[in-house]
Amino acid sequence: MAESAPNASRWLSRVPFWGWALVALLCLSVIVTMAAPPSYPKGSSYDRSLSGYAQWYEFMEARNYPVRRWRQSYSRLEGEGQTLVQVADVEVFQNPNLESPEILKWVKQGNTLIVLSWSGNVSGAPFRSELPTPKGAVQIETTRRYGRRAKKFDTVLLKDGFGAAVGVDALEQGRVMRSVYPWLGSGIYANKGANFQVLADLAAQRKGTIWVDEWIHGYRDLVPTPAVAKVKDRDLWGYLTRRPIAVMAGQGLLLLLLLLWGQNQRFGALLKVAPPPRNSSEQYIQALADTLNTHGHTEYVLTLLGQSLRDRLRSRLGLLRAVPSVEGDRAIAAEWATATGRPASELLELLKQSNAERSGAETRLKDSELLVWVQQADTILRGLS
Secondary structure, three states: OOOHHHHHHHHHHHOOHHHHHHHHHHHHHHHHHHHOOOOOOOOOOOOOOOOOOHHHHHHHHHOOOOEEEEOOOHHHOOOOOOEEEEEEEEEHHHOOOOOOHHHHHHHHOOOEEEEEEEOOEEOOOOOEEEEOOOOOOEEEEOOEEEOHHHHHOOEEEEEEOOEEEEEEEEEOOEEEEEEOOOOOOOHHHOOOOOHHHHHHHHHOOOOOOEEEEOHHHOOOOOOOOHHHHOOOOOOHHHHHHOOOHHHHHHHHHHHHHHHHHHHOOOOOOOOOOOOOOOOHHHHHHHHHHHHHHHHOOHHHHHHHHHHHHHHHHHHHHOOOOOOOHHHHHHHHHHHHHHHHOOOHHHHHHHHHHOOOOOOHHHHOOOHHHHHHHHHHHHHHHHOOO
């Protein structure tokens, strides 16, 4: 133990200046990272992007709905006959503000909570779907649905053949609406579909104030007290404590860089930049694709894609032995129909289009037709995932 202290002292004395500079820079980076404001989920009514709800909020105001923004703690929620709309690009369990105990307590008093987030399970539904309603079709872009859980809802408001998209649970005197898709009323649907009107009708069922939750997005109603307003910078420490720490960190980083420049220390030997690795396989595939596209050989591409689809279907369905031609397609379609409950003719028609024995007039496909075939094949494969 007596020798360890001198050894540590000698080791510290051998650390070069640039080593201590790197340690200081690392500590400064940690401080800046911890002091950075948290990132809030998308879906704010102040956001005019495609994932924002600013245009839906303006839609509500233009039609005289009693809509307002909530920017206070949930403990201040009171009254009844009101609605709170929460939008978040996460699962419910990933954000403690979604369906928090304070909100649910308020809901039980006779209010409604609408939670627009990611929920449900992946189904065999196509990625883009239109859900029928009396006000028109509601568009969503997700394969998620409430499948078996849909039977547990007190009311199912939006659904299709693959399951429910919006359902309602009663909670004493109140109700909780849950959606599988957070962008039901986002800006991307401003000029198409009935999304805005349907969401407005869901939010206005209570006839009371419609609150759009902005507390969850980091917005706060700050009311400074007179005591805080009169505080002055009486000393240097008081000045620094009331300034953003990022500014202080930037100033410290600048001073550190100037210090390193003044010492003019090289941190190591120059390293030669290695040339980027070449992927010969990828280059060959790209060249072959360009050649086929230039000469319009879509029939060859479709045949290869069809063979790949058959191989992947046999692997997922447990058909390890390949059976040639039409008999093999029928066996694959029969197993696929058993696994998914969908008609075997749907898959047989898709496989038939990729048969190499078709006549030349049938095999010449347009790029758009080939893309449709690929999308249909992708939908079938995702239905088995």
